[in-house]
Amino acid sequence: MLIFEPRDPNFETRVRASFARLSLMKTIGASLTRVSPGEVEIELRLRQNLTQQHGFLAAGIVTAILDTACGYAALSLMPAGPEVLTVEYKVNFVSPARGPRLIARGRVTKPGRTLTVCAGDVFALSNGSEKLVATMLATMITAEQR
């Protein structure tokens, strides 16, 4: 695991304020459970209205929490001011996204002034054990706030 020094000591406040403005995260009931420099964790309880045909969390929602965790991992290392947008991501789905709880962990692989590369994983939590559900490799871009 890489150790990063945040450029803005208030990174956590900034990340939490931005997360609070994401309507989708509120709609699905996701919560920001950890914000460290270059690493962010989001947790979600499976709800029936977010599932696919087998009762597992739909791929798009697995992706949404993973993308959000990766984006904020990137933002946590940036100076105050700009925001982070997703350029692209790739996700592999390796096992069913079972409930009751899922956790997404995003981390910075390579920070940069313009582009930041992130990686992340989603795990299904059950009886204290974690099982890998999906893994992401993503490119984020720094953008001036609108």
Next chain:
Amino acid sequence: MLIFEPRDPNFETRVRASFARLSLMKTIGASLTRVSPGEVEIELRLRQNLTQQHGFLAAGIVTAILDTACGYAALSLMPAGPEVLTVEYKVNFVSPARGPRLIARGRVTKPGRTLTVCAGDVFALSNGSEKLVATMLATMITAEQR
């Protein structure tokens, strides 16, 4: 555009029945607007509770309709019986996912017995014109139904 011959004449009924079982698609209000052999279209009206911080459709939901369109494009070419699961996808986001309407088009690039490669695009529709929002390249796998 490739022309495909469906192996099951009832492909549309099959795809529509499967789509009806996707809770997330119901939750977000997506509808299946076209099912052709190897090509499927899904439409969505932007709702405020699905947005990110700028009021655009969140990337995860853009991805969800794109993935669903690609998955059913693959399923439309398959014989009755098996289902399709997403192995992985990559999405590039190229412009804001503005409302009021978004349309996802998925198509088969290369059908296969085990793996099918699909591509898809999401467009924002406004005043009769279409603007590219995101583009996907995906791998689907044929699986026996549970």
Next chain:
Amino acid sequence: MLIFEPRDPNFETRVRASFARLSLMKTIGASLTRVSPGEVEIELRLRQNLTQQHGFLAAGIVTAILDTACGYAALSLMPAGPEVLTVEYKVNFVSPARGPRLIARGRVTKPGRTLTVCAGDVFALSNGSEKLVATMLATMITAEQR
């Protein structure tokens, strides 16, 4: 197919001059067979020293000609001065990269000042017919020349 207007009328000369500086392309014997605004074609004759275990062109070389075609498709739409670097790409391999000739076609999906999204395909040519070998989705970045 999108129609693009080049910003530099000398785009072809510029692309050809840059291609001539790529040692790897010379080493593998690739040639630039077409340079249009936003679309570039590269051809390669299969050589035994570029193969994998079955005598097909190795995936890395399939990727190399595809990446080069996509990068120059992006460069063809740019003003004189900056160059193009590859941020990332994803490639799906769909059938064996058989000889005797392979052709890579890269095209711009979405041009941009900083980032350009491209797509490309490699085909195996044999007896006048083309068979899809691989398909790419890539992100390119504009960079000041060193």
Next chain:
Amino acid sequence: MLIFEPRDPNFETRVRASFARLSLMKTIGASLTRVSPGEVEIELRLRQNLTQQHGFLAAGIVTAILDTACGYAALSLMPAGPEVLTVEYKVNFVSPARGPRLIARGRVTKPGRTLTVCAGDVFALSNGSEKLVATMLATMITAEQR
């Protein structure tokens, strides 16, 4: 790092025999420096005839050694008999592929009977320090040998 138990005690012999049949690896002068269960390392000395316009290792060759390391990481966990083919990969390029030595490390993220997901990194080695050059996320498939 995950710990894997090989299903075939002769995995290293099998991987080395297969690597020896890859003409491209011979052509570029790559060598297999480590074969562990689920993790493989390949090393390459930069040669001028494999470079792009700035004298760095071309992206396609960076990808070739990364793909080979990932593919053999997958093969190392399989029983004797079948081989591994690349379904698709995504690579992010994060810093110049400088010489004199580059090292690719591929590892299994999720083994499977049909599909195996792998991740890998290429590092530039210079004066005893390693710098990340590129990172890959890949899908491999088990195939009966021809």
